[in-house]
Structure formats: C-alpha cells, structure tokens
Amino acid sequence: MKFLLVEDNPDLAKAVCDRMHLDGHTIDHAENISDAIGFSETGDYDLILLDIMLPDGDGRSFLKRHRDQKRDTPVIVLTARSQVSDRISMLDLGADDYVTKPFDHEELQARCRAVLRRKAGTAQSVLQIKDVSFNPVAGVVTVCGKTINLRNRELRLLELLFNAPGQIFPKQKLVDRLFSYEEDVSENAVEVYIARLRKHLEGSALKITTHRGLGYRLDHD
Structure with a gap:
C-alpha cells in the first residue's frame, strides 16, 4: 500500500514512516498543507494520515478541499484534540477515522487495516483466486497449498x-x-x-x- 503522511513533527513523522516501511508500505511525507496538496494531486495513494495543527493552517481545510474535489482516498486524522465535538466535526468533514495523540503504533496500524478493508468493501482478511490465497495483513501467500x-x-x-x-x-x-x-x-x-x-x-x-x-x-x- 502507498500512504501519504501529513505531519509537521519530525520525530513523530520519522517514527510513523519507519514503522510503515517495516510493514512493507510505501509512504510519502508532507510537512504542511501546501506540500500535502501537491502530493495528493499528483500521486495515487491508498490512505492519507492527516495531522490537524500544521504550520500553514488547519488540516481540516485540506480534508474539506480533498472531499470537495470528490476524492475518495480514505483519511485518518491524527489529532491531539480529545473533545467529542472536535472528533464529530472531522468525521462530518469526511474523515474515515481518527487517532488521538499520543497513540500506540499498533493501534494506528490496526485502524489503517480496518479503514482499508471498509474501502475495499470487505471484512475478510484472506483473499483467494483459484489455487492462490493471500492474506495482505499477515503478509502470507499460499500457492497450490504451499506457503x-x-x-x-x-x-x-x-x-x-x-x-x-x-x-x-x-x-x-x-x-x-x-x-x-x-x-x-x-x-x-x-x-x-x-x-x-x-x-x-x-x-x-x-x-x-x-x-x-x-x-x-x-x-x-
């Protein structure tokens, strides 16, 4: 999968990128809304991880622009705001999910998997075509019964x-x-x-x- 991370905290961004790379994902990193717009309008992403407090504005403006342009790429918001009203406003703007900072990387990965499954319209983890099965979450491939x-x-x-x-x-x-x-x-x-x-x-x-x-x-x- 290819992800876009929009996050201005360099330490957090590095930690997220490193973890996603370990899981085999490709990830581009934007530090502000301007760069995020450039990435999203020229790249093809499976998922966007979006911070709210960014140097050049509120990440919700990027989210609104993204949805106004009829882009259906799933968006998970990374936020330090814990108020219910804040979370509701982000979901109403088109966020698919949110994770409250500080977060556990295992939880972030699980939420990414859940959102991607919903986007694909399926809750199953194992895909099967003829004599080949594939579990993208576990990274397990079986060909003719052999892993x-x-x-x-x-x-x-x-x-x-x-x-x-x-x-x-x-x-x-x-x-x-x-x-x-x-x-x-x-x-x-x-x-x-x-x-x-x-x-x-x-x-x-x-x-x-x-x-x-x-x-x-x-x-x-």
Whole structure:
C-alpha cells in the first residue's frame, strides 16, 4: 500500500514512516498543507494520515478541499484534540477515522487495516483466486497449498494485482505505487519484481501477462 503522511513533527513523522516501511508500505511525507496538496494531486495513494495543527493552517481545510474535489482516498486524522465535538466535526468533514495523540503504533496500524478493508468493501482478511490465497495483513501467500516467502515490495505488488485481476497496470503506475518520491528508481525495477513474482507463481493457475506498450495484468486459467 502507498500512504501519504501529513505531519509537521519530525520525530513523530520519522517514527510513523519507519514503522510503515517495516510493514512493507510505501509512504510519502508532507510537512504542511501546501506540500500535502501537491502530493495528493499528483500521486495515487491508498490512505492519507492527516495531522490537524500544521504550520500553514488547519488540516481540516485540506480534508474539506480533498472531499470537495470528490476524492475518495480514505483519511485518518491524527489529532491531539480529545473533545467529542472536535472528533464529530472531522468525521462530518469526511474523515474515515481518527487517532488521538499520543497513540500506540499498533493501534494506528490496526485502524489503517480496518479503514482499508471498509474501502475495499470487505471484512475478510484472506483473499483467494483459484489455487492462490493471500492474506495482505499477515503478509502470507499460499500457492497450490504451499506457503511462500515474499519480500515486502513483492507482497505489495502482488496485492495491487490481486485486488484488480484482469486490469492492466502501466509500469509507471506501478512505480508510483511501490516507491516514494524520494526514491530514484526506473521502470526497470518493476520488471525485476514482476519476474520474481512470476517465479513464485509457477505451477499455479495465476499468470502475470505482459501487454506491450501498456503494462502488466494478472490473469488466471
């Protein structure tokens, strides 16, 4: 998954980014509303983590703008405000959930998973296509009844393809989803991960097909 963190506290931002990276997620970090707008309007994110008190204004203005533009990316608000009225106002503006500071990182991760499941319209943790099952939360993949070990980016690439079988993903879109803006990578990196996934899926009903000039698609027999 690719997240956008909008947070001006450098220590907290680093802690959140480090934890998300450990879980295999890609995360971009904006320190203010202006940068957050730039990221959100040019990037493709699965989830936004939004602080409220920012150097150039109130994060609720970003949230309102985000929803006014009909963007449906889930937003979890990170707030030090504990008043019920504050939480209600953020939910009414379009926040999907909120976490009160200081928070436990395990709770934040659990809330991220819950919001993403709701966005996908399912409460199940294990996805199944033919003879391949995938638990994105636990990072467990089973091919023909055998559990295989995937690296973090291999897992995230499989998750993208698994959630949209039959859809063609251009290389650049996969680069945008798998890597942050700070990482200088080429489209060749995607080819490497595609090759690794194909090897892991050998013998199963799933195939990653190449559509020249267009991208890659997950198909099954």
